[in-house]
Amino acid sequence: MRINKVLNNNVVVVKEGQEEIIVMGSGLAFGKRKNDLINPEKIEKVFVMKDKNEYEKFTQMLNMLPEAHISLAEQIISYAEKKLKASLNEHVHVALADHLSFAIERIKQGFSLHNKLLHEIKALYPAEFEIGKWAVDLVFEKTGVRLPEDEAGHLALHIHTAKMNASTMNEVMNTTVILHELISLIENTLQVKVEEDSISYQRLMTHLNFALKRVVENEPFQDVDPDMHALVKEKYNRSYQTALLLRDHVKDRLEQDLPSSELVYLTLHIQRIDKKERS
Template identity: 70%
Template sequence: MRINRVLNNNVVVVKEGDEEIIVMGSGIAFGKRKNDIISTDKIEKVFVMKDEREYEKFTQIIDQLPEAHIILAEEIITQAENELKTKLNEHIHVALTDHISFAIERFKQGYQIHNKLLNEIRVLYSTEFEIGLWAIRHIEKQIGIRLPEDEAGHIALHLHTAKVNSTSMNQAINTTALLNELIELIEEKLDVKVEQESISYQRLLTHLNFALRRVAEGEAFQDVDEDMHQLVKEKHHIAYNVAVELANYLAEVHQYDLPPSELVYLTLHIQRIQRTKIDEVGQ
């Protein structure tokens, strides 16, 4: 491979036909200049950025951010692609690198990193969250800085939205924030603190997430016969009333219209949360 452009000591651009390829490796460009040949045994990562705007942003980041932060971000991206078994959107090279560097600098300056949506992210994007935890350990190992677990949630969102056919970052954050609102509403109506490590919480959150997605994408919901609906309504009337309030809130505030059948499933999930409170009172 022959160098077309040196970005820094660890990153070069080579050209194959009309395509510019980014090649990374420790010290791969040290003492090199345009048209020099690079040693293949120094190559650690190769990728293409077909979007010219993303390519320009990436080259700017390389000029502006510490090399150590760029290398860390690329190592996290490689780990994520291996774990998720998919190529991530090329924007991740810009977005995650910028985010990682900013998080490290904020931490050095003593700013607290807080992620209000951490528990929801942990459940909804569990694989990405585990990669986020790996990233925190990796950052500590490489540069001696231990970012808080909250940061694993931020990294997880970046990875989730970089998957092919995934939602945008704004959509993912908005949906996760809405789910957080719904959990808080349930806690308020039942006068209970939901145990966020419990299976009941995880099942409720996952169900709500899929319900919102079905509404947004116009997918059909599973029908429930009227007898079953009436039975659940009478047997679990407190949980059912909370489910109705949730449905009204979604319709009035967020324009999500849940079908009547969904009230049955929501009631059963909410009842499990209520059951936890009853069990605690009885002890």
Template identity: 65%
Template structure:
């Protein structure tokens, strides 16, 4: 590989078959010039950005951000791809690098990082959240900067949306925000604080997440066993009423229409939380 362009001391661009390839490695461009050959043992990461716009954004980031931030973020991306056993969308090199660098600078300046969707992210994107936790430990090891768990949640969301054919960041944040709203409304209506490490909370959140996804994709049906519907409606009146009110809220605020079958299953999840409030045993 011959250097076509030096971006910084650790990142160069090479050309193969008229395709620009980004090559990274510690000190890979040290005392090097254009057309010099790269030592194979210096190469740590090689990737192609097929989107010209993303390539230009990444080169701008390399020019503007501290090298240490770029390197540590690329190590996080590598760890994520290795753990998830999937290739992440190339936009992650731009979006996550910019985000991580900004987070580090904010902490350095004494600002607090908060993530009101942390609990939902922890449950919905468990694998990505574990990578986020690894990331903040790695940043502390490499840069001696301590980032809070809230930041692990932000990183997890970036990784989740960068999965190939995954949702966009806006879609993921919108869904997670809706779920947060629904949990708050359930707590208000039942006058209870939902324990976020409980199985009931995790089941409810997971069910709601898949329900919203199915609604968005038009996959929910009205099929429901009428006897079961009647039984749940009569036996768990409070839970059923809360489900109805949540469905009305989703319809009014987001134009999401939940079918009757979904009200039945949602009622059963809410009933578990109501029972726990009264001192029942967690299932």
């Protein structure tokens, strides 16, 4: 491989045909110029950015952010792809590095942002959250800066949305915010505190997440026998009334209705939580 462009001491661009390939490695480009050969033993990562806008953002970022922060972001991306056994969208190279660098500098200055969606992120994206925790430990090991657990949640969202065919960050954030609101609605209505580590909470979050996805994507819901609906409504009326409030909230936020069958499933989930918290 011959260098087409040196971006910094650790990153170069090479050309294969009409395609520009980004090659990374510690000290890979130190003392190198265009047309010089790359030492293959120094190559740590090779990737293609087909989106020209992302490529331009990445090259600009290399001039703005500390090389150490970019290197950390790339280590996290490589680890995430290995753990998830999936390729991440190319936009993650810019988004994750930018977020990570800002978080490190913010903590150095004594500022920490609370992640109010942390519990929801843990429940919905456990694999990505574990990667986020690994990343927090890596940052501490390499920089001495201890990022809070809240940042593991933010990093988990970046990783989740970067998975191929995943929803956009805005869509994921919107869904997660609605889920947070629904849990708060249950707690305020029933005057209970939902334990985020409980199986009941995990099941409810998973169910609500898939329900919202079906609503947004107009996917069909499973039918429920009318007699079953009537029985659940009568036997667990307190939880059923809470489920109605959740349905109204979803309609307000998404301008779409949950079907009556969902009221049955939500009632059963809510009843399980209400019973556990009051036992």
